[in-house]
Ligand SMILES: Nc1ccccc1C(=O)C[C@H](N)C(=O)O
């Protein structure tokens with residue numbers, strides 16, 4: 303029997319550290335030592351302080367609707383399975399429906415909007431997703447929409463139109479992905495949120511894996 307071909311993996315998560323850019327006014331990432339090896343302790347243990355929306359993360363419906371489920375209550379199947387990565391660079395303020403390619407059978411769509419992900423500084427001019435695009439994706443059977451931007455709505459949005467369109471279609475959201483090294487195409491997505499009780503979002507370790515049937 304021929305050896306099983308290793309499927310390539312792309313890590314599409316941001317590294318978490320003290321200087322990771324966060325939403326203006328939100329909680330900065332912090333890490334402190336609780337115990338350290340030596341002085342009577344056999345182990346190192348630290349404690350984290352962070353916004354639930356730090357780095358690559360999954361929004362819970364609770365984030366944009368107070369009566370909706372928390373991140374511990376969402377089904378996991380939306381965050382695991384075949385996805386389509388779409389090159390949406392040069393879309394300006396928001397991704398419009400007209401740029402959508404033929405999605406085939408894809409139920410998960412990830413949009414790349416950066417040439418180079420801004421790891422070192424907050425960029426407020428990020429590309430969002432027009433609510434009409436969310437609605438069009440839902441009409442084509444899409445269950446999860448992801449993006450490398452920190453939000454699917456513009457930073458100054460007060461109406462959260464894209465999130466509300468997601469709520470209407472009961473879709474799921476991934477934000478803060480890093481897609482710089484990922485060519486447009488079909489992949490297996492694995493990006494599972496933590497079961498944080500009452501959580502409005504959860505960090506995820508998001509990866510893409512080459513599909514077994516890829517040529
Ligand atoms: N931390 C925040 C604080 C206030 C308002 C928005 C944010 C966000 O991070 C945006 C979020 N990722 C979103 O789901 O749109």
Ligand SMILES: [Zn+2]
Pocket residue numbers: 355359360361452453477503
């Ligand atoms: Zn978020």
Ligand SMILES: [Zn+2]
Pocket residue numbers: 361452453454455465475477
């Ligand atoms: Zn969001």
